[in-house]
Amino acid sequence: METANPDPNIRPAFARPHSGEGGALGRTGLAWAIFEWARNPYYILIVIYIFAPYFARDIIGADLLASGALDGLEPEAARGAANAQGQATIASITKWAGVIAALTAPFLGAALDRGGRLKPLLAIFLGSITICSALLWFAMPGGAGLPTGAIMALLVIAYVSYTYSEVTHNAMLSVAGTPDRLSMISGLGLGLGNLAATLIFIALVILFVMPSMIGWPVAQPAFGLDVARFEHMRIAGPICAIWLAAFSLYFFRHARDPGTPGASWTRAVREGARSVIKTLREATHYRELMKFLLARMFYADGMAALLALGAVYVALFLGWGFLEMLCYAIFASAWAFLGGIFGGWLDSRVGVKRALVIEIAGMVFALLVQLSLTRESLLFGLVPNAQVWDGLVFQTRSDLAYLSLISVVAVTATASISSSRAMLVTLAPPGRSGEFFGLFAIAGTITVWMGPLLVEQFTLWSGDQRIGMASITLLFAIGFAFLLSVRMPERPV
Numbered sequence: 351m352e353t354a355n356p357d358p359n360i361r362p363a364f365a366r367p368h369s370g371e372g373g374a375l376g377r378t379g380l381a382w383a384i385f386e387w388a389r390n391p392y393y394i395l396i397v398i399y400i401f402a403p404y405f406a407r408d409i410i411g412a413d414l415l416a417s418g419a420l421d422g423l424e425p426e427a428a429r430g431a432a433n434a435q436g437q438a439t440i441a442s443i444t445k446w447a448g449v450i451a452a453l454t455a456p457f458l459g460a461a462l463d464r465g466g467r468l469k470p471l472l473a474i475f476l477g478s479i480t481i482c483s484a485l486l487w488f489a490m491p492g493g494a495g496l497p498t499g500a501i502m503a504l505l506v507i508a509y510v511s512y513t514y515s516e517v518t519h520n521a522m523l524s525v526a527g528t529p530d531r532l533s534m535i536s537g538l539g540l541g542l543g544n545l546a547a548t549l550i551f552i553a554l555v556i557l558f559v560m561p562s563m564i565g566w567p568v569a570q571p572a573f574g575l576d577v578a579r580f581e582h583m584r585i586a587g588p589i590c591a592i593w594l595a596a597f598s599l600y601f602f603r604h605a606r607d608p609g610t611p612g613a614s615w616t617r618a619v620r621e622g623a624r625s626v627i628k629t630l631r632e633a634t635h636y637r638e639l640m641k642f643l644l645a646r647m648f649y650a651d652g653m654a655a656l657l658a659l660g661a662v663y664v665a666l667f668l669g670w671g672f673l674e675m676l677c678y679a680i681f682a683s684a685w686a687f688l689g690g691i692f693g694g695w696l697d698s699r700v701g702v703k704r705a706l707v708i709e710i711a712g713m714v715f716a717l718l719v720q721l722s723l724t725r726e727s728l729l730f731g732l733v734p735n736a737q738v739w740d741g742l743v744f745q746t747r748s749d750l751a752y753l754s755l756i757s758v759v760a761v762t763a764t765a766s767i768s769s770s771r772a773m774l775v776t777l778a779p780p781g782r783s784g785e786f787f788g789l790f791a792i793a794g795t796i797t798v799w800m801g802p803l804l805v806e807q808f809t810l811w812s813g814d815q816r817i818g819m820a821s822i823t824l825l826f827a828i829g830f831a832f833l834l835s836v837r838m839p840e841r842p843v
Contacts, residue, residue: 371527372528381526382601384542386539387539391550392590395586395590396486396505406436408491409491409498410439411433413498416492447506448509458517459517459521461622462618462622464621467607468609469609471514483508487585490580520771525606533768533769536693536768537692537695540689540690541689545684552680558575638837638838639778646770652825656763668748690768692761696765696769702776705769706766706833707833712762715758716759717819719751725746728751738750773838777839
């Protein structure tokens with residue numbers, strides 16, 4: 351059955367496509383997935399594991415200590431205050447980037463459904479990320495490189511550009527393959543993105559970290575990098591920039607663009623803004639889709655808090671050092687690769703809604719078991735902790751148990767992202783996936799403060815950090831309830 355053009359004021363030379371051909375290994379499906387192989391390492395290395403902690407601890411925190419402002423405090427208290435300021439700075443960056451993205455992404459998404467070619471827009475967004483990422487090489491302690499305000503601005507611009515690229519890329523998912531193959535295509539993209547990050551992490555360990563610690567496999571860090579000047583961390587920015595520029599070429603050459611050649615972007619923005627406002631006013635017409643977006647708002651915030659604060663929790667309770675945390679990042683990214691594939695497979699077997707239910711339940715189970723681990727015992731004291739070997743990392747039962755649970759979190763969290771995207775494509779009206787992916791972006795960012803706020807308040811109330819972390823389950827429970835109430839359309843026979 352033919353679908354009418356969603357905007358009668360735009361008269362394209364051909365009907366705008368709403369579906370594609372082939373599967374995950376087809377030319378267009380693979381090209382769509384390769385995009386995340388190229389782009390996602392930026393988020394994993396810069397936003398999560400390497401640059402953000404470096405910026406918080408070794409620039410913001412170290413500069414505050416060097417300024418003398420904390421000289422009246424005991425050394426441990428001064429270090430705690432410096433770290434708190436670093437964490438607050440990262441939170442501020444995320445907050446402002448999230449606000450900008452939340453206020454603009456839905457309008458961008460609606461314009462994408464009505465405007466011209468999407469690839470030129472993606473080139474602009476990726477170019478912005480590439481430039482910002484490369485410039486992070488000049489982020490040095492003590493003001494030797496870029497000023498702190500300039501570094502923060504680069505991170506905000508890159509974060510917003512990343513969100514815009516995500517909305518635009520997601521708007522192209524519906525034409526990347528046949529409707530029944532979209533879950534596998536989405537999962538392959540997430541898997542490839544995490545696999546790319548894993549390979550980069552391994553390269554950083556072999557080329558820079560291990561040589562500086564034990565002189566193996568080479569005596570000195572590669573390329574003459576000076577670890578004392580944090581060049582092994584700063585190099586993550588240029589590496590991600592080169593990786594993004596090089597590997598996005600395949601996407602631009604082979605991905606299918608659903609945009610209308612020659613369409614007016616000015617009219618698309620104007621009509622798209624009207625459509626977003628109308629959609630919000632007529633939310634009852636999209637009851638199931640809106641319930642899904644509410645569900646995602648809560649369970650995605652719980653997942654974000656689990657991923658972000660889980661690293662802080664394990665560093666405190668199990669005393670993991672830098673090498674262990676880097677190995678943790680490699681291990682988690684490798685399992686996340688499998689999670690993307692698993693998500694697509696599970697969707698095809700049980701459907702996207704049931705798949706999401708299973709994935710969220712898996713995350714909650716892993717969180718509860720994680721909270722049972724301390725340096726002294728496992729399973730809330732039922733099993734005593736003990737050393738199992740004398741290697742460089744992960745020497746105790748608790749270490750190995752937590753590491754194994756990270757695999758569950760990585761698989762289920764990545765699979766849930768894949769399933770969520772496929773569920774939105776399933777529920778969105780034909781020809782309007784861009785608009786609803788804009789709302790999808792809001793649902794993942796507008797309440798990003800809830801998880802940290804719950805953890806903070808429950809920790810202060812109870813005086814127990816494990817109870818604070820356990821409060822995240824409230825977000826999962828609310829999202830779970832909304833998700834169970836969503837009625838999925840029947841698949842055409």
